[in-house]
Each structure stands twice: as structure tokens, then as C-alpha cells.
Amino acid sequence: MAAITVEFQLCIIFILLWVFSLKCLSAFFFKKPKDCGLPPSPQSLPIIGHLHLLLSVPCHRSFQKLSSKYDPLLHLRTFNIPIVLVSSGSMAYELLRTNDLNFATRDHEAPVMEKSILFGSFGFVSAPYGDYWRFMKKILVTNLLGGHSIERTRLIRGEELKTFGAMLFDKAEKNQTVDVGKEMMKLTNNSICRMIMGRKCSEENGEAKKIRDLVTKSLSLARKFLIASTVGRLLKKVGISLFEKEIMEVSQRYDELLEKIIKEHEENPNKKEDKDMIDVLLEVCADENADYKITRNQIKGLFVELLLGGSDTSAQTTQWIMAELINHPEILKKLRDEIESVVGKTRMIQETDLSNLPYLQAVVKEGLRLHPHSPILTRNATEGRKIGGFNIPQNTTIIINTYAVMRDPNSWEDPDEFQPERFIVSPSKGKEDEKEHLSLNYLPFGGGRRGCPGSNLGYIFVGVAIGIMVQCFDWRINGEKVNMEETGDLTLSMAHPLEGTPVARIDPLASFESAEP
Numbered sequence: 001m002a003a004i005t006v007e008f009q010l011c012i013i014f015i016l017l018w019v020f021s022l023k024c025l026s027a028f029f030f031k032k033p034k035d036c037g038l039p040p041s042p043q044s045l046p047i048i049g050h051l052h053l054l055l056s057v058p059c060h061r062s063f064q065k066l067s068s069k070y071d072p073l074l075h076l077r078t079f080n081i082p083i084v085l086v087s088s089g090s091m092a093y094e095l096l097r098t099n100d101l102n103f104a105t106r107d108h109e110a111p112v113m114e115k116s117i118l119f120g121s122f123g124f125v126s127a128p129y130g131d132y133w134r135f136m137k138k139i140l141v142t143n144l145l146g147g148h149s150i151e152r153t154r155l156i157r158g159e160e161l162k163t164f165g166a167m168l169f170d171k172a173e174k175n176q177t178v179d180v181g182k183e184m185m186k187l188t189n190n191s192i193c194r195m196i197m198g199r200k201c202s203e204e205n206g207e208a209k210k211i212r213d214l215v216t217k218s219l220s221l222a223r224k225f226l227i228a229s230t231v232g233r234l235l236k237k238v239g240i241s242l243f244e245k246e247i248m249e250v251s252q253r254y255d256e257l258l259e260k261i262i263k264e265h266e267e268n269p270n271k272k273e274d275k276d277m278i279d280v281l282l283e284v285c286a287d288e289n290a291d292y293k294i295t296r297n298q299i300k301g302l303f304v305e306l307l308l309g310g311s312d313t314s315a316q317t318t319q320w321i322m323a324e325l326i327n328h329p330e331i332l333k334k335l336r337d338e339i340e341s342v343v344g345k346t347r348m349i350q351e352t353d354l355s356n357l358p359y360l361q362a363v364v365k366e367g368l369r370l371h372p373h374s375p376i377l378t379r380n381a382t383e384g385r386k387i388g389g390f391n392i393p394q395n396t397t398i399i400i401n402t403y404a405v406m407r408d409p410n411s412w413e414d415p416d417e418f419q420p421e422r423f424i425v426s427p428s429k430g431k432e433d434e435k436e437h438l439s440l441n442y443l444p445f446g447g448g449r450r451g452c453p454g455s456n457l458g459y460i461f462v463g464v465a466i467g468i469m470v471q472c473f474d475w476r477i478n479g480e481k482v483n484m485e486e487t488g489d490l491t492l493s494m495a496h497p498l499e500g501t502p503v504a505r506i507d508p509l510a511s512f513e514s515a516e517p
């Protein structure tokens, strides 16, 4: 009996000691923020706080559930890192528009892989708002993404689109299935590579596939990078770097490929009128008097981000929209009727037709509303601010759940339904009302000065690809309906990628002959 009592006492002492050390540890590492007018906070787990929510897949859904249960503005934490979760259009507007400058940097404390080209310190997307970001944005808009540059590269995209169309006709003839997302990745990757560096990545020597594989691998690393930027921040304090080896290995492969492309440009620079983005960036790099001194690694970092930002976004969006159209044959028919009445049946749709096809534009917008490629946006509070009547302290990480904003039943009628008609402006509603509603509640390309600079190009990629697939083909799938289950970490993808067999409706040769842009 005495032995049991001693053991019992030891056990109690051990538990007390354990609880005490945990308390000391958490007090030492994770100081609890003082609650001074902060937004409400749902119950959290000891020490890790709300980390489990951040790591759940897909996290935009758990965040959506959380905000509809509690509040559209919530205060969360992972360990001692404060996070504010925003889930309503009006609060997102206060952040991204009214206080744009204060929230124009993404997560400024996220650890970067110092020497990596991928997720590294050379990036434009992760760069804090400041001189470097402004300088690069200007180059980007002037030489690639602005209206003038988009017009200048129209022929390149026209050629790539023909290759895409020819592939679909070939598949139709052979009665083979098409993985829509994969084929779209080829189209966007090839187009962006040619727009940036003026030449095609060859399919023959495997260069194009190498780039696509790298893009896919980089996207799968994005989730690990998210973990690295939350848990990793604390581990880094004690000298542990998460996933460094994996990220550096991909970075090395990008480096080899890009070094080769840059050397080709240095040895054979394009003439003034044919300059591409790489020529322009190399000139700036060599110019002692440039407003900002950029490095070779920054050129490589930007190239990687443009590939990632431009190709998967458009590929996933196209896949979701095509799936919605297959599941809604009446909408597909209405869209086809519009294309046939404007473009006809004897030539293939091209990007100059898009402005004359309001229903196609509405279909694309509605697809982006329901299936935003990046359902979660992040920002950092450079200074403390009041949002929605609550205090947001300096350095708080902000998460904007655009998925929840664009499916908010208080702002959208039947928010989960695919109804492109909601984007056709009715005379009774008026253009101004519609504009205001959209600026508050429609965020597929984010917003404010860090909003997507490639939105016009994105609309083009998606619009013409959907146009061709609807105008020229019927689609057979396995089963009655496409499975719309979601997956993805920071991005939103189809859990079951769309595969369908195209059945040609119009004469491919006739359409190619008269499809010259």
C-alpha cells in the first residue's frame, strides 16, 4: 500500500512538473497577445492555437465554416503568431482598398530560402511593397502584361491556340480522352515562355516537359512552404530549416535551365523591335544608371513566378469552367449559340472575338467566382489599423478567404449555383450598382496594388480555350456528371481532374484555314 502511495505521489509530481514546464515553455516562446479591442477569437488548442485549422485540407473550407459559425472577422493564432481571418466583402474592401498601402506587403516575416530561386529572397511576389517591387511591376506591365504588350504578343498566343485546337481534333479523330487541365498547362506554359523569352521550349529535346514538371513540382511544394512559414519560423530560431533540401533541389534545376536561356540571350540579343522580357531585364541588370540595380537571380526568380502565376491559374480555372458547362448542358448550349451567332461555324474563335461575346465573359467570371484558383490571400499589417471597428495590431498576418467572400449568401443570391446570368448587367440594376457590388465582393484576382497584374491575360487564356472547346466539340465523359469535389492547399483544384472525349462538331480544316489572327 505504501509503495502504491509513493508511486501515486511521484506520478502527481511528474504531471505537475510536466504542466509547469509546458506553461514555462509557452510563456517563454509564445507570449499571449493582450486583448485590446481585437476581433473575437474562437476556442484554440493549448500552445499550437489554431494551427490545426491552417493545416486542414482544403483550409479555405474550414475557415469558411469557422467564419459562418462565429464572425466575418476573427482573431486566430498559430503558436504566438497573430492572424486575422477576413471573410466578408466589406471588410476585405477596407483592407485591400481603403487601407491598401498599409496592407500592401504579403507575410513579411515568412522565412525565405535565402539562396533559392523558388520561394526565395529574389522573388517579386513575396517582395515587400517598396522600391524593388515598384520597379519590377513597371517593367512587368510595360513589357508583358499591359494592354500594348498583350496586343504585341497576340500572334504567339494565336499559334499556340492552333496547336491546342489541332491536338483536340486529333484526339477526337482517335476517340481518345483528354486531360483538360494537363493540356491547358501545355498551352499556357508554352505561350508564357514564348511571350517572356521570345522562343519556344522544344517538345523534342524535352525542355518544355522539363519546365512543366518543374511547375508541377513547385506547386506541390507550396503546401510544405506554408508549413515552413508557420512552424518553420519558430524552428528557424533554433537553427532548423524545414524542407530546405527539397526546395533547393528544385531551385537548382530551375537555375540550370534559366542560366542556359539567359546565356543564349546574352550571346544573341534580339534587335530593338523584337526585344522580349529577358532582353529588357538583362539590359537593366547591366545598366549602372538604372533606377534599381537588379541581379541575375532576381530575373530568374521573376521568370519562375510568372510561370507559376500564369500557367496553373489559367489551367485550373479552365478545367473548373469546362466541368461546370458539361454539368449544365443548357448553359453550354446558350454559350455555343452565342459563339455561333458572332463567330459562325466556318472559322475557329480567336481572342479578338472575346469583346463581342458577353455571355462567354459571364461564364468565365462565374467560373472564377465559384472556383477561385487562390481562395486564400495573405497580407501583413505594416502598421496597426481599425478594421470593422476592431483593432488590427501592427505585424498581424491577415488571411482573406476570397472563397467565403464570393460565396457569401448575404452578397450573392444562390451563392453555390453556377449562374453566369448574374454577370449580365440588367438595365434596371445599372452599371454603377453592379460595379460597386463587384468591387466589394468579387476577388478572383485579389485586389489593391498587390492584385493580379495578369488578370487580362488570364481572361484571354481561359476565354479562348473555353470558346474552342464549346464551339468545335461535344464532350463525352465517364458517368452522368463531372465530380466537382475540391482539393488543394493554397490553391483550389479538382480532386478528380476532368477527363473527357471530344467529338468534333465542325470541319477542323475549314476552321484552321480561316482562323488566321
Ligand code: HEM
Residues within 6 Å of the ligand: 124, 125, 126, 145, 192, 305, 306, 307, 309, 310, 311, 313, 314, 317, 372, 373, 374, 377, 378, 443, 444, 445, 446, 447, 448, 449, 450, 451, 452, 453, 454, 455, 457, 458, 459, 462
Ligand atoms: C485565371 C488566371 C489567373 C488568376 C485566377 C490569378 C489570380 C491571382 C491572385 C488571386 C493573385 C494574388 C492577388 C492578391 O494577393 O491580391 C495573383 C497575383 C499575381 N499574379 Fe495572377 N492570376 C491569373 C493569371 C495570371 C497571369 C497570366 C500572370 C502572368 C503571366 C499572373 C501573374 C501574377 C503576379 C506576378 C502576381 C503577384 C502580384 C504582386 O505580388 O504584386 N497571373 N494572381
